[in-house]
Amino acid sequence: MPPGLKDVAARAGVSIKTVSNVVNGYVHVAPATRARVQAAIDALGYVPNMAARQLRSGRSGVIALAVPELQSPYFAEMAGLIVQAAERRSWTVLIDQTDGHAERERNLVAGLRRHAIDGLIFSPLALAGDDLPKRTETPIVLLGERVWHGPADHVAIDSTAAAAEATRHLIGLGRRRIAAIGVQEDPSAVTAHQRLAGYRLALAEAALPPIEAPAASFHRADGAAAMARLLDGDSRPDAVFCFNDLLALGAIRTLLSRGCRVPGDVAVIGFDDIEDGRFSTPTLSTIAPDAPRIAQLAVDLLGERLGDGSAAAGPPRELRVDHRLVIRESTAGQG
Amino acid sequence: MPPGLKDVAARAGVSIKTVSNVVNGYVHVAPATRARVQAAIDALGYVPNMAARQLRSGRSGVIALAVPELQSPYFAEMAGLIVQAAERRSWTVLIDQTDGHAERERNLVAGLRRHAIDGLIFSPLALAGDDLPKRTETPIVLLGERVWHGPADHVAIDSTAAAAEATRHLIGLGRRRIAAIGVQEDPSAVTAHQRLAGYRLALAEAALPPIEAPAASFHRADGAAAMARLLDGDSRPDAVFCFNDLLALGAIRTLLSRGCRVPGDVAVIGFDDIEDGRFSTPTLSTIAPDAPRIAQLAVDLLGERLGDGSAAAGPPRELRVDHRLVIRESTAGQG
DNA sequence: TTGTACGCGTTATCAA
């Protein structure tokens, strides 16, 4: 049985309140008393019991991060950044994997673990903004491209604008048959819809026809399969905008294995700027969201909602984060 | 304020004990009573308070997983698998990132969060077996290649044998100048040492000279840099065994950008079988550990230690998991 | 089968 406040108090010859004061850095403690208590703490190896602390305070010091899947480099990298940001506030991050199931996502926000976490950073895949409860017990911060004006705080890049930028880059290269990989029918697949909108916008500006290829999900295998279908079809593209980097890497794989040169025959650009794209062959042009800033803002937003008082209440806020076009070999190389 | 046992009891017109019995699936409850209580639970949206439950029982239902970094695909994939395995026992997984700092790793096992977690699955990078405390409050399962006969349960593949297999594969291809990338001086870098040992073993069998290239860490950039040094050096290799897939992908990047053909001029094999390697160009030969089984065993081992009684005590156990050689284009392709 | 009462380790209120 680990030592408690009581044991420390007994050893130091004071009351538990005094020990509590020392532990919590309360100011009005006589130096001599403090030293004596500290000695007892060290001797016993006392560690505060979080469960008891939470039972009293209602705060656990734990926030949850819910992502569709950790296996995707983008989410893994984002998770790492959020853990780092949370650490600066000495928060612990509980990572939840939804696998993109609407059911699981709904349970999550409905608060199956309501008491255990102080806040939730949520990167929804299946859930649209309307599905979210209007007011939740624990504050929620939404990540990624969602319907604006949702019920919760939200930080994201302008996905549509970024997609248009990527497409314009391909147009600027002189390409004229520009395909998009990653189109999804499902109306709740907002990410796909926003990127598609940007793609269409840029093509419309240049009076170019769209070539739209669906993808079941956003993995390499989907990109590889979609590219294969495009190559087997009537309108072989001379450039492809993929809705994320994994799709792009899969597409490139198909192109190279069929003897197409990248970017010589087909230029390819992705979205996310995952580490893989910096070391693939060819290296991958992409849209790079300011991921560290997204992570920092998400944690800060939660911090404000949790900070009792001032900005705790108030209407949901929409924060835009910068992105930039990163040009590498897959669009501008010699291949 | 969320409803508690008391509120449910009041609404159902019973005592809190009865409600508690219903919540915990206690058998001897009159069907009528049970129905009435359940109705009250649903109406109020009652959710048990985990903090209070833990304070009573000493169990939190949370296990921690400590990995060097989530950004590495291998650890991200492993984390996902462990979360899935833990879910089957309705455990929650708290993921901790150590960044490979010995300090952080030590704190972790020393139990900074001692009260908050029931068990720890730990993939150490900096900590050697001797650094681990002999007996810990919370059970620990070690992952990855560690010193055998450590103080805790341990599940891993036979890293040395696997490394020898990979190297023999290169030898079987007729290669004679076979380099290793990923060598580390630090005596605590056990993974690197075990793989190096396997590499040396296989080379010795064939009476071939070792060509050993160091790497600061196991990322793509390290692999790219190490390969560059090898190509600039005196003994240009015709094959490379990289201690993980990321190093291999980095090395391939350097080779291709310098006009070397893979595997034509230099064959490359990695270790881990991360998803990237299945879609890179060329696709990557590698050693594939049975990752799902590692995850399952780690969780099961913890389950046994936690299962009050029987196998709870007992000496540490060492579990070996299978691996297999996966041959792809980077060693057997046409390039 | 169900109810009462206590304690888990904290924090917070109020006195001293």
Place this chain on the structure above:
DNA sequence: TTGATAACGCGTACAA
């Protein structure tokens, strides 16, 4: 500046 004591919500002897 410090001490006694009441919650926080739950599980569980023990009693009914």
